[in-house]
Amino acid sequence: MEWATVASILKIAAAVVIGVPLLAYFTQDSLIFYRQPLSESRRADLAKRAPAVREVFLLSDDGVRLQAWHAQAPGSSPLVLYFGGNAEESSGMLDELHNVPGVSWLIVSYRGYGLSEGAPGEAALVADALRWFDYAAALAEAPARGIYVFGRSLGSGVAVALAARRPVAGVILVAPYESLTAVAKRYYWYLPVDLLLRHRFDSLALAPGLRQPLLCLAAERDEVVPPVHAERLFHAWGGPKTNVLLKGASHNSTDAHPLFWQAIRGFLARRVD
Numbered sequence: 001m002e003w004a005t006v007a008s009i010l011k012i013a014a015a016v017v018i019g020v021p022l023l024a025y026f027t028q029d030s031l032i033f034y035r036q037p038l039s040e041s042r043r044a045d046l047a048k049r050a051p052a053v054r055e056v057f058l059l060s061d062d063g064v065r066l067q068a069w070h071a072q073a074p075g076s077s078p079l080v081l082y083f084g085g086n087a088e089e090s091s092g093m094l095d096e097l098h099n100v101p102g103v104s105w106l107i108v109s110y111r112g113y114g115l116s117e118g119a120p121g122e123a124a125l126v127a128d129a130l131r132w133f134d135y136a137a138a139l140a141e142a143p144a145r146g147i148y149v150f151g152r153s154l155g156s157g158v159a160v161a162l163a164a165r166r167p168v169a170g171v172i173l174v175a176p177y178e179s180l181t182a183v184a185k186r187y188y189w190y191l192p193v194d195l196l197l198r199h200r201f202d203s204l205a206l207a208p209g210l211r212q213p214l215l216c217l218a219a220e221r222d223e224v225v226p227p228v229h230a231e232r233l234f235h236a237w238g239g240p241k242t243n244v245l246l247k248g249a250s251h252n253s254t255d256a257h258p259l260f261w262q263a264i265r266g267f268l269a270r271r272v273d
């Protein structure tokens with residue numbers, strides 16, 4: 001083989017070895033966060049169908065306008081602070097609230113999602129979660145019955161980080177992971193993930209120190225975050241915990257499983273009785 005040919009092959013190999021990790025590093029935000037803004041037509045439809053639900057806005061610590069949905073149940077009710085998945089426009093949860101009567105909700109829109117401004121990232125989402133908890137704690141009806149945190153998929157990392165920093169009454173995690181690093185290694189085994197990943201959401205490091213009750217719901221056939229990731233987090237949790245494996249469910253069909261809302265209702269009822 002001629003030297004010129006060898007040199008060309010080496011150049012191509014070097015471009016792949018260097019270029020692919022660089023591409024992954026600079027595009028990771030778009031790979032992790034699938035921003036879902038709220039359309040005006042959807043907003044108008046929600047105003048008609050759920051007139052009792054309020055749009056809530058506050059400013060983040062760095063001056064970004066954030067939005068959430070506040071659904072207040074009658075009387076003195078527990079409040080659930082909800083953090084959704086990476087491709088979830090969270091107003092969809094408003095259609096599910098009838099499954100847990102007697103519970104108030106604060107359903108958060110991440111930066112770049114719903115009506116929230118700004119760009120998402122681990123540090124920003126965790127800081128925003130703290131702001132939302134503090135807002136919820138200041139509501140006259142919230143503290144008496146407790147504030148619970150509910151994290152789905154990506155949002156499980158936000159929920160665990162919040163539980164490590166604020167006195168939440170309990171934690172509900174759906175399709176959670178021990179760390180985003182571990183999940184990324186499953187898909188990008190050929191990349192130096194430990195060096196490249198900026199948004200780690202290392203729940204496993206926090207779990208042993210957490211004493212709040214945990215309800216962990218994992219989908220048996222989860223094709224996005226296989227249940228082994230939830231199992232690792234569950235076993236590391238330092239407080240009382242309940243694990244529910246949703247037989248036959250996939251990542252996006254958890255809510256339709258008969259045990260899903262039943263388990264959540266039971267968890268909240270045990271905590272507030």
